[in-house]
Amino acid sequence: MFEQLGLIGCGLMGGSFALAMKRAGLVKRVVGYSKSPSTTERARAMGVIDVEAPSALLAVSGADIVLLAVPVAATEATLKAIKHLVTKDMLIMDVGSTKRDVIDAGRRVLRDHIGSFVPCHPITGKEVSGVEHADPDLYAGRQIILTPIDRTNPAHVQKAVTLWERLGCNVLKMAPDAHDAAFAAVSHLPHLVAFALINGITAQDAGKEFLALAGPGFRDFTRIAASDSKMWRDIMLANRHELLEQSKIFRNTLEAMEAMIESGDGEALENLIEQASQARAHWRMASNVKK
Numbered sequence: 545m546f547e548q549l550g551l552i553g554c555g556l557m558g559g560s561f562a563l564a565m566k567r568a569g570l571v572k573r574v575v576g577y578s579k580s581p582s583t584t585e586r587a588r589a590m591g592v593i594d595v596e597a598p599s600a601l602l603a604v605s606g607a608d609i610v611l612l613a614v615p616v617a618a619t620e621a622t623l624k625a626i627k628h629l630v631t632k633d634m635l636i637m638d639v640g641s642t643k644r645d646v647i648d649a650g651r652r653v654l655r656d657h658i659g660s661f662v663p664c665h666p667i668t669g670k671e672v673s674g675v676e677h678a679d680p681d682l683y684a685g686r687q688i689i690l691t692p693i694d695r696t697n698p699a700h701v702q703k704a705v706t707l708w709e710r711l712g713c714n715v716l717k718m719a720p721d722a723h724d725a726a727f728a729a730v731s732h733l734p735h736l737v738a739f740a741l742i743n744g745i746t747a748q749d750a751g752k753e754f755l756a757l758a759g760p761g762f763r764d765f766t767r768i769a770a771s772d773s774k775m776w777r778d779i780m781l782a783n784r785h786e787l788l789e790q791s792k793i794f795r796n797t798l799e800a801m802e803a804m805i806e807s808g809d810g811e812a813l814e815n816l817i818e819q820a821s822q823a824r825a826h827w828r829m830a831s832n833v834k835k
C-alpha cells in the first residue's frame with residue numbers, strides 16, 4: 545500500500561505503528577528520526593525502522609506516508625522542519641492526544657498543504673514510553689479517532705481510514721473541539737487525578753508506609769500515574785480550558801460527596817455510589833476486542 549514511511553518520533557506510539565505497518569505488509573521501508581540519536585539508533589537495532597535519518601526533513605524525503613509521533617508541543621517545530629518536502633500526494637498523520645492545538649499548528653505551518661494532514665488519535669497506549677516498549681499489537685482492536693477539517697483532502701482521509709482498518713482498528717471521525725472536550729473528561733482528568741492522588745499520599749509523613757499497604761484497587765486506579773511527565777505536561781497545557789472545566793465538575797461532585805460523609809447522610813451517599821457503580825458496570829470500552 546505504501547512504499548516508504550517517514551517516522552518522526554521513534555518512541556512507544558511511533559515504534560508500534562512502524563512494527564504494525566511492517567507486519568501487515570502495508571509498507572516496504574521505514575525511515576526514522578527521533579530527537580535523540582541514541583533512540584533512533586536503538587529503533588534501528590530493534591528492527592523498528594530500516595534506515596536512520598539525521599533530521600526530520602531527511603526522514604520525510606522520498607516518503608509517501610509520514611507519521612508524527614512526538615509530544616504534542618513538538619508538533620509545530622516538527623512540521624516547520626519538514627514543510628519544504630511536503631507534497632499534496634503525501635499522507636501525513638499524527639497520533640497526538642489533543643487535536644485543536646495540533647490542527648492549529650498544521651494550519652499555521654502547512655498552509656496550502658494542510659489537505660495532506662489527517663489528524664489522528666489512537667485510543668490505546670501504555671503508561672510506559674520509549675521504543676523499547678514498542679509493540680506491533682498495540683493498535684489492534686482499538687479505536688482511532690480522526691479529526692479531519694474542511695480543508696483535509698477526502699482522498700487522504702479515505703487512505704487513513706483504510707490503513708487503520710487494515711491494522712485492526714475501529715475508526716471514528718469527530719470534530720476536533722468535540723474530541724478535546726471528550727478526552728478532557730475521560731483521559732486528561734483521570735490522569736490529573738491519579739497524579740494528584742499519588743502526590744497527596746507521598747507528601748504525608750506516613751505516605752510511604754500507606755503505599756506499602758495498598759492492594760489491587762489502588763494498583764488499578766493509579767496505574768496511569770506512572771506515565772511520562774513531559775508528555776502529560778504538554779497534553780494538560782494544550783487542553784487546559786477543557787481540562788479545568790472537567791476538574792471543576794469533578795471537585796463539585798467530590799465536595800457534594802464529602803458533605804454527605806460529614807453530615808452522616810448515608811442514604812444520599814449510597815445513592816451516589818449506586819449511581820456510579822451502575823454506570824461503571826454498564827460501561828464498555830469503545831472498541832471491545834481487547835479488554
Ligand SMILES: NC(=O)C1=CN([C@@H]2O[C@H](COP(=O)(O)OP(=O)(O)OC[C@H]3O[C@@H](n4cnc5c(N)ncnc54)[C@H](O)[C@@H]3O)[C@@H](O)[C@H]2O)C=CC1
Pocket residue numbers: 552553554555556557558577578579580583600613614615616618621622639640641642665666667668669670671672673674675772775779
Ligand atoms: N503514550 C501513550 O499511551 C499515548 C500517547 N499518545 C501521543 O503520542 C505521542 C507520542 O507519545 P509516546 O510515543 O508515548 O512518547 P515516547 O516518549 O515513547 O516517544 C516520543 C518520541 O519522540 C521523540 N521526540 C521528542 N521530541 C521530538 C522532536 N522535537 N523531534 C523528533 N522527535 C522528538 C522522543 O525522543 C521519543 O523518541 C504524544 O503526542 C502523545 O500525546 C497518544 C495515545 C497514547
Ligand SMILES: O=C(O)C(=O)Cc1ccc(O)cc1
Pocket residue numbers: 640641666667668669670671731768
Ligand atoms: O495507559 C493508558 O491506559 C492510557 O490511557 C494511555 C493513553 C494515553 C494518552 C492517550 O491520548 C490515549 C491513551
